[in-house]
Amino acid sequence: MSNQEATASAIDHLRTILPQDGTRDALIHSVIPNLLQSIADVAQALRNSHQVSAAGTANTFGDDQLNVDVIAENIIRATIAQCPSIVTASSEEDPIEQAVEHHATSSSSEQYTLAFDPLDGSSIISANWTVGAIFSLWDGPSALNQDPATRQIVSILGVFGPRTTAIVALRVSGSPVPKTCLELALGPAVSNPTSATVTTPTKWHLTAPTLTLAPRSKYFSPANLRMAADDPAYMTLLTSFITRRYTLRYAGGLVPDIVHMLVQGQGVYVSPVLAGGDGSRGQASKPKLRRLYELCPLALVVECAGGAAVDPVDGTAVLAREVKDCGERGGLLCGGREEVVEVVKTLLS
Amino acid sequence: MSNQEATASAIDHLRTILPQDGTRDALIHSVIPNLLQSIADVAQALRNSHQVSAAGTANTFGDDQLNVDVIAENIIRATIAQCPSIVTASSEEDPIEQAVEHHATSSSSEQYTLAFDPLDGSSIISANWTVGAIFSLWDGPSALNQDPATRQIVSILGVFGPRTTAIVALRVSGSPVPKTCLELALGPAVSNPTSATVTTPTKWHLTAPTLTLAPRSKYFSPANLRMAADDPAYMTLLTSFITRRYTLRYAGGLVPDIVHMLVQGQGVYVSPVLAGGDGSRGQASKPKLRRLYELCPLALVVECAGGAAVDPVDGTAVLAREVKDCGERGGLLCGGREEVVEVVKTLLS
Known part of the structure; x- marks a missing residue:
C-alpha cells in the first residue's frame, strides 16, 4: 500500500464498507466521526495530565488518577451530546442506561445505544503504560436483552500510547463488507495560525484496512x-x-x-x-x-x-x-x- | 505534596541534588536539560509517525518501523552535538564509541561519555505499547574499562506512553544527596501564537522526587x-x-x-x-x-x-x-x- 493510499480519509473508507442506501448516514457522518474525535480529545487530555504519573507512589496523587477517569468520561459525554442518533448511553463509570439529552436535533431515524469504558487500564496508567477506551454501538434504544451478535454493530477501541490509534470493528447487516476490523492512527497535529491555542489533531489515517487473526499463534x-x-x-x-x-x-x-x-x-x-x-x-x-x-x-x-x-x-x-x-x-x-x-x-x- | 511544589522546575530540583561547587555546571545546565529535550522531541516524532502502526501486519511497513529507530537516533545525535561536554558517544544502533563533533565550543573542563539506546522496545511499538529511550552518562572520555559503580553517574529513561515521562537516576560523588531516583513528566504543550507551527512542549514537571523500591514485592x-x-x-x-x-x-x-x-x-x-x-x-x-x-x-x-x-x-x-x-x-x-x-x-x- 502506498503512502497516499494509507493516508486516504478514514471516513471515506468506512463509507465504502457500510450500507450505501442512506440507512446508516448518521452512523457514518456523525456518530463514528464524533467518537473518533473524542478519542483524539481524551489522548490530548491524558498527555496534559502529567500528575497522574505519581499515583501509587509515596507522594499519593490517588485522586489525580481518578480525575483522569472523570476527564475522559466528561469528554465522551460531551461528544455524545453532539450526536442526536445516540439516544441512550451508559459507561463503566456510571453503569446505568440513560436517555441522552442533545444539543441538537436530527431528522435521522437512526437510533443507537452507546456503551463505553472511558479509560480502561487504571492499574497501569500511573506507570505510563498504554491504556485504552472502549466504545460499542447497539442498534436501538437499549443494549440490554438484545442479541449481541446482530444488535451490537460497531466497536471502537481508542489506544493511548506513544501514538494515538484506534481499532474499528463493524458488522452491520446489509453492508457490502459483512464484517471488518481495521486500524486508524491519528496524524500530525495541525495548528491554527490565527488562534493562540493548539488545535486538536483530527486527521485519522487508515493504517491497516484489514486486521486478521491467524487460527494459531505463538x-x-x-x-x-x-x-x-x-x-x-x-x-x-x-x-x-x-x-x-x-x-x-x-x-x-x-x-x-x-x-x-x-x-x-x-x-x-x-x-x-x-x-x-x-x-x-x-x-x-x-x-x-x-x-x-x-x-x-x-x-x-x-x-x-x-x-x-x-x-x-x-x-x-x-x-x-x-x-x-x-x-x-x-x-x-x-x-x-x-x-x-x-x-x-x-x-x- | 502540593500542585505548586510538583510543578517546580525540574532542573531547579536537580541543582539541589548535585554538587554546588561548579564542577558539575555543564552537567546541570547543558547535558541533562538537552537530553530531556531530546526525549520531548522523540516523543513528538513518535506521535507523528502514525505509519509505524502497520509494522508486523500483512501490509508490511517494516521499513517504517526501522525509520522510527533512525528518527530517534538522529534527534539524539543532533542533541549531543549541542553539548560540548559530551565528548564521546555510542548507541545501540551504532555500537562504537566515537568522539563527538560539536556545533559549539565550551570552556568547561567537564567531559562525559554518553551511551544510549534511542528506541528500546521495537517488538511492541507496532502495537502502540509504551516504549522507551535509555541514556547513561559516564565520567571521562570512555565508558569502556571503567568502574561502572563510580564512573557511570547518571541514567535517564525516556518513557513514551500516553504521557511523556522520564526517570532520572543520579549517583555523583560529592553530591549533597549521595544517590537519588526521581520521575519527571512533560507538561502541556505551549503554542506560540505568532508562529504557524506547534512548538514542542518543553516544561518538565517534577512528579515524584524520590522513587524507592520496597525490599519485597507482589x-x-x-x-x-x-x-x-x-x-x-x-x-x-x-x-x-x-x-x-x-x-x-x-x-x-x-x-x-x-x-x-x-x-x-x-x-x-x-x-x-x-x-x-x-x-x-x-x-x-x-x-x-x-x-x-x-x-x-x-x-x-x-x-x-x-x-x-x-x-x-x-x-x-x-x-x-x-x-x-x-x-x-x-x-x-x-x-x-x-x-x-x-x-x-x-x-x-
Whole structure:
C-alpha cells in the first residue's frame, strides 16, 4: 500500500464498507466521526495530565488518577451530546442506561445505544503504560436483552500510547463488507495560525484496512495468573504455553493486550474464571471483566478479525448470550479460532 | 505534596541534588536539560509517525518501523552535538564509541561519555505499547574499562506512553544527596501564537522526587519465558511466583517493565540466562540485553531507588564488572533487595 493510499480519509473508507442506501448516514457522518474525535480529545487530555504519573507512589496523587477517569468520561459525554442518533448511553463509570439529552436535533431515524469504558487500564496508567477506551454501538434504544451478535454493530477501541490509534470493528447487516476490523492512527497535529491555542489533531489515517487473526499463534496473554494457584487446569495451560515456547505479552490492560494480538495478527488471551467463580474462593476467583463495557465490544473486535471470543467457563461464544444487566461480569478467552478451541479443551478437562 | 511544589522546575530540583561547587555546571545546565529535550522531541516524532502502526501486519511497513529507530537516533545525535561536554558517544544502533563533533565550543573542563539506546522496545511499538529511550552518562572520555559503580553517574529513561515521562537516576560523588531516583513528566504543550507551527512542549514537571523500591514485592516480570522450557530452576521460580499469588506485569519492553516497578514502588524483573548461555542450546538461551546500553543504565536506576540489580548467572552486581566491549550482553535480575537475594537462590539451586 502506498503512502497516499494509507493516508486516504478514514471516513471515506468506512463509507465504502457500510450500507450505501442512506440507512446508516448518521452512523457514518456523525456518530463514528464524533467518537473518533473524542478519542483524539481524551489522548490530548491524558498527555496534559502529567500528575497522574505519581499515583501509587509515596507522594499519593490517588485522586489525580481518578480525575483522569472523570476527564475522559466528561469528554465522551460531551461528544455524545453532539450526536442526536445516540439516544441512550451508559459507561463503566456510571453503569446505568440513560436517555441522552442533545444539543441538537436530527431528522435521522437512526437510533443507537452507546456503551463505553472511558479509560480502561487504571492499574497501569500511573506507570505510563498504554491504556485504552472502549466504545460499542447497539442498534436501538437499549443494549440490554438484545442479541449481541446482530444488535451490537460497531466497536471502537481508542489506544493511548506513544501514538494515538484506534481499532474499528463493524458488522452491520446489509453492508457490502459483512464484517471488518481495521486500524486508524491519528496524524500530525495541525495548528491554527490565527488562534493562540493548539488545535486538536483530527486527521485519522487508515493504517491497516484489514486486521486478521491467524487460527494459531505463538503469543499468549494470561490474565489473572494468580488463579492458577487454585486451578490445576489453568496451571497446566500455562505450562503448556511455556513448554511450547510461546512468547509472553501481558500488559494487564484489556485494550493493549487485545490490540497487540490484532497488530501481530496472532495471539491468545485468557482471563479464566474458577469453576463456581462467585468469589467464595477468594478475590482471584471473581470474574473481572464487564460484559457490556468490555467483553461484548472486545468479542466483536475479535470476531470481525476472524478470531473467536468465548466464555472460558463453558466455551460458548461471548456474543451468544444477551446482556441482562449493566453490571454483569465474566471471563474471557479469545484469539485465533483453532487456538481457542484447544484452550477450551485444556481449561475444561 | 502540593500542585505548586510538583510543578517546580525540574532542573531547579536537580541543582539541589548535585554538587554546588561548579564542577558539575555543564552537567546541570547543558547535558541533562538537552537530553530531556531530546526525549520531548522523540516523543513528538513518535506521535507523528502514525505509519509505524502497520509494522508486523500483512501490509508490511517494516521499513517504517526501522525509520522510527533512525528518527530517534538522529534527534539524539543532533542533541549531543549541542553539548560540548559530551565528548564521546555510542548507541545501540551504532555500537562504537566515537568522539563527538560539536556545533559549539565550551570552556568547561567537564567531559562525559554518553551511551544510549534511542528506541528500546521495537517488538511492541507496532502495537502502540509504551516504549522507551535509555541514556547513561559516564565520567571521562570512555565508558569502556571503567568502574561502572563510580564512573557511570547518571541514567535517564525516556518513557513514551500516553504521557511523556522520564526517570532520572543520579549517583555523583560529592553530591549533597549521595544517590537519588526521581520521575519527571512533560507538561502541556505551549503554542506560540505568532508562529504557524506547534512548538514542542518543553516544561518538565517534577512528579515524584524520590522513587524507592520496597525490599519485597507482589509483582513479577518474567522475561524470556520460553527459556523455562529448558531450565527447571526458572520453571520452579515461575511456579513459586504463581502459587504465592504475585501479580504478573510483562510488557516485554525493558523501560516500561522497570518503570512499572519504580512507579509501583515494588517489583522483580527476571531475564535469566541458561547455564553456559552461548546460544548452543537454541535462540532462547542467548543473553539478550546489552550491558552498555541496557544493563548498566538500568542497574544504576534500580540501585538509586534502593533496589538490587545482579547477573542471574552468579548473583554478582551488574555494576561490579567493567564493560570491555560495546557489544557485551547478559541477563538481568533486579528489583527489591530481599526479593533479588531469594530469586538468586532459586535460580542457582
